[in-house]
Amino acid sequence: MSAADLHEPESAGGLPIALTRVEKSFGRLSVLGNLNLEIPAGQFLAVVGRSGGGKSTLMRLVAGLDTASSGGVSIGGRKVERLHPAVRLLFQEARLVPWQRVGENVGIARGVDWQARARRVLADVGLEGRENDWPTVLSGGQRQRVALARALVSAPQILLLDEPFGALDALTRIEMHRLLEQIWSDRGFTTVLITHDVAEAVALADRVIVLKEGGIALDIDIDLERPRQELADPRAVDLQRQILEAV
Amino acid sequence: MAETSVAGYAAGDIRSPVLKGLGRALAPWALPIVLLIAWEIAARTGLVTARLMPAPTTIAAAFWRSLLDGSLLFHTLASTQRALIGLVIGGGLGFVAGVVNGLWKPAETLFDSTLQMVRNIPPLALIPLVILWFGIDETAKIFLVSIGVFFPIYINTFYGVRTIDPQLVEMASVYGLDRKALIQRIILPGALPSILVGLRYALGFMWLTLIVAETISATNGIGYMTMNAREFLQTDVVLLGIIVYALLGKLADVATRAIEKRVLLWHPAYQVKQGDRQ
Ligand SMILES: Nc1ncnc2c1ncn2[C@@H]1O[C@H](COP(=O)(O)OP(=O)(O)OP(=O)(O)O)[C@@H](O)[C@H]1O
Numbered sequence: 096m097s098a099a100d101l102h103e104p105e106s107a108g109g110l111p112i113a114l115t116r117v118e119k120s121f122g123r124l125s126v127l128g129n130l131n132l133e134i135p136a137g138q139f140l141a142v143v144g145r146s147g148g149g150k151s152t153l154m155r156l157v158a159g160l161d162t163a164s165s166g167g168v169s170i171g172g173r174k175v176e177r178l179h180p181a182v183r184l185l186f187q188e189a190r191l192v193p194w195q196r197v198g199e200n201v202g203i204a205r206g207v208d209w210q211a212r213a214r215r216v217l218a219d220v221g222l223e224g225r226e227n228d229w230p231t232v233l234s235g236g237q238r239q240r241v242a243l244a245r246a247l248v249s250a251p252q253i254l255l256l257d258e259p260f261g262a263l264d265a266l267t268r269i270e271m272h273r274l275l276e277q278i279w280s281d282r283g284f285t286t287v288l289i290t291h292d293v294a295e296a297v298a299l300a301d302r303v304i305v306l307k308e309g310g311i312a313l314d315i316d317i318d319l320e321r322p323r324q325e326l327a328d329p330r331a332v333d334l335q336r337q338i339l340e341a342v
Numbered sequence: 343m344a345e346t347s348v349a350g351y352a353a354g355d356i357r358s359p360v361l362k363g364l365g366r367a368l369a370p371w372a373l374p375i376v377l378l379i380a381w382e383i384a385a386r387t388g389l390v391t392a393r394l395m396p397a398p399t400t401i402a403a404a405f406w407r408s409l410l411d412g413s414l415l416f417h418t419l420a421s422t423q424r425a426l427i428g429l430v431i432g433g434g435l436g437f438v439a440g441v442v443n444g445l446w447k448p449a450e451t452l453f454d455s456t457l458q459m460v461r462n463i464p465p466l467a468l469i470p471l472v473i474l475w476f477g478i479d480e481t482a483k484i485f486l487v488s489i490g491v492f493f494p495i496y497i498n499t500f501y502g503v504r505t506i507d508p509q510l511v512e513m514a515s516v517y518g519l520d521r522k523a524l525i526q527r528i529i530l531p532g533a534l535p536s537i538l539v540g541l542r543y544a545l546g547f548m549w550l551t552l553i554v555a556e557t558i559s560a561t562n563g564i565g566y567m568t569m570n571a572r573e574f575l576q577t578d579v580v581l582l583g584i585i586v587y588a589l590l591g592k593l594a595d596v597a598t599r600a601i602e603k604r605v606l607l608w609h610p611a612y613q614v615k616q617g618d619r620q
């Protein structure tokens with residue numbers, strides 16, 4: 096039943112995501128109201144918005160960790176009812192299992208030949224030869240790399256990232272951006288990145304949406320060529336200003 | 343720590359590191375040795391009544407005698423066997439109950455409050471009842487030991503399972519772990535530090551209950567040996583029995599520490615850093 100068996104090829108491409116008239120409330124608190132969103136296969140979407148604006152809630156709905164109060168989420172044309180095996184999540188915290196070594200953490204779902212696959216992805220994220228270390232000895236950035244490797248090892252078709260770089264220092268964050276962008280362009284999975292950091296959104300995404308009061312306040316394409324320089328580009332600065340105004 | 347010793351060395355300390363290491367290894371034994379010598383002198387000079395508090399050498403002689411006639415080994419084995427059987431039964435049940443109640447809410451609702459109530463009865467208060475039920479044979483003593491070890495293991499296993507980081511559990515389900523893998527790879531290893539704390543307490547209770555049970559009714563075991571010696575006013579044998587208990591207790595503690603060190607390798611508190619001494 097492990098997801099790894101189902102998705103053996105390393106670049107499985109992406110799957111489209113569609114949200115139709117999604118509403119979500121917790122008791123009396125309405126978090127998302129009548130949300131429509133189509134994410135084409137392979138797109139890199141960034142979601143920005145104020146704290147408490149429902150970004151994580153949106154992500155949990157897509158992941159199938161939670162169900163919408165009304166409306167529906169579909170992945171690859173099929174309604175999401177439970178955890179979809181082609182979807183992988185990166186949380187704000189790395190959530191590594193402290194009593195498993197780095198390699199075991201990456202291969203947490205086990206499956207065929209998991210050790211060799213874990214070693215390979217670890218090398219992809221720049222942690223070659225660290226599979227026998229304990230997670231506790233890693234730095235914050237290295238832990239997120241392990242978490243990324245764990246997500247990638249099963250060749251996901253959708254990668255959801257809930258502010259995974261929020262706790263990292265600026266330099267490490269830029270390193271992680273480069274790594275993510277490179278892996279994403281190699282493998283072509285659909286990516287949804289939740290972030291507070293507008294510069295991060297503009298630097299990485301094909302498209303940015305601003306989530307505000309339960310709806311989409313801005314939906315903007317980022318037509319900058321890749322790889323992108325984080326700073327400098329006046330067009331990027333202009334886009335950042337537009338997004339900030341909408342938040 | 344390294345810095346102070348380096349500083350001490352620079353300040354003109356010319357003793358070799360080997361001697362220093364030896365000195366540090368012997369230091370904890372200095373006080374017991376002085377006490378033993380003082381005790382010996384006090385017993386020999388008649389400062390304390392030898393009948394009530396025999397000299398260390400008298401106890402050593404009693405040790406030697408009982409070693410030669412095999413009685414010491416016989417009684418120690420009898421006690422250890424009871425202790426271990428009780429530990430396996432009571433500890434095993436406590437572990438299973440802790441895991442089941444920790445994982446499965448209906449079981450907790452059904453059993454936990456009852457168990458908490460029973461827990462407040464000291465196992466030794468059950469002795470009269472246990473004698474009525476089982477007589478004074480092996481079953482009675484093993485039953486008491488089992489009860490004594492059950493609760494520390496149960497409570498700490500339950501607590502360990504319950505306090506697993508829910509974020510890890512969520513992560514594991516996102517990554518496709520089924521229930522069996524979740525329990526094996528996330529929940530039990532995560533609960534292990536707490537379970538081992540339970541084991542340490544359980545071992546303490548194990549000897550405690552056993553001593554009392556054996557002094558009340560037994561035909562062998564260390565408890566029997568000391569009670570028997572008391573009737574013949576062999577204070578040296580009584581003290582010998584007490585020392586054997588202390589050693590067995592210490593041995594159990596050393597064993598659990600060794601287990602902890604082995605299985606909690608991942609835990610930052612157990613990762614041996616360069617230059618640390620245990
Ligand atoms: N399980 C829950 N039960 C009740 N309320 C919830 C639950 N999950 C989220 N909420 C509420 O929904 C709202 C949106 O939460 P959400 O976590 O989606 O925000 P967010 O945009 O991710 O914020 P942040 O940027 O701070 O992470 C918040 O007001 C939160 O309190």
Ligand SMILES: [Mg+2]
Pocket residue numbers: 150151152257
């Ligand atoms: Mg959030």
